[in-house]
Amino acid sequence: MKIAILSGSVYGTAEEVARHAERVLKLAGFEAWHNPRATLEELLAFGPAAFLGVTSTTGMGELPDNLQPLYAALRDRLPAWRGCPGGVIALGDSSYGDTYCAGGELLGELFAELGIREVQPILRLDASETVTPETDAEAWLAAFAAALQP
Template identity: 40%
Template structure:
């Protein structure tokens, strides 16, 4: 299986915790995975030979977390064409807000515009329905990995 690059954006730590949980589980399964810290994303363009796993919370009016905005803008401005990149999105949000999981959906739209191919649907985790987003993400991960085989 391809190496997995895991990128996250987080405001209060939930998305970071989900990303770290997914990272550990992927490692436990013997897969090659790299967890990218938001502050290390400057100049990073995903390798099309890898799988990209994006995890993002949502803030404000459906906005991306501040710690991932510089990378998002960099990718949008440079607009690399990534037709061979496969990716997935785990979006965290609160369904009591109008733009539920808006941060994750913005990332999905961007990578779709860059020509990348999403594997599976955007996985939405609702803070109104779960207190343990990590467990929801682990359940999703099992299903997502089956799509890759």
């Protein structure tokens, strides 16, 4: 199964989690693809059957700049991915209150608009509680991979 990993990162932490997820999913036997600056055309050319979003939050609860163009293109085109499995890993800092993991929430809402069905509840990784988010995501990634097995 082809899994597209979409990532949004400001300081590189979410991108590192996405790269780690790509390695974990490949070891689980999936064809995982991650490009932090992916265009819609590149994503469509890959032909994913499943999706993983990994993003931090910036500003007042927005997605990072590197994910904005793809997010906008997806909202404009709404590709036919109804029923495809997916999940989201959101990175944030709970000290920011209402905007904690808001970028991940936005990505989850986009997945819902695209008809991507959530196979794992969103994973929220709190920067005020962890220094190894890629390691902290491993149990969630294992469950995500298991949910994608035929």
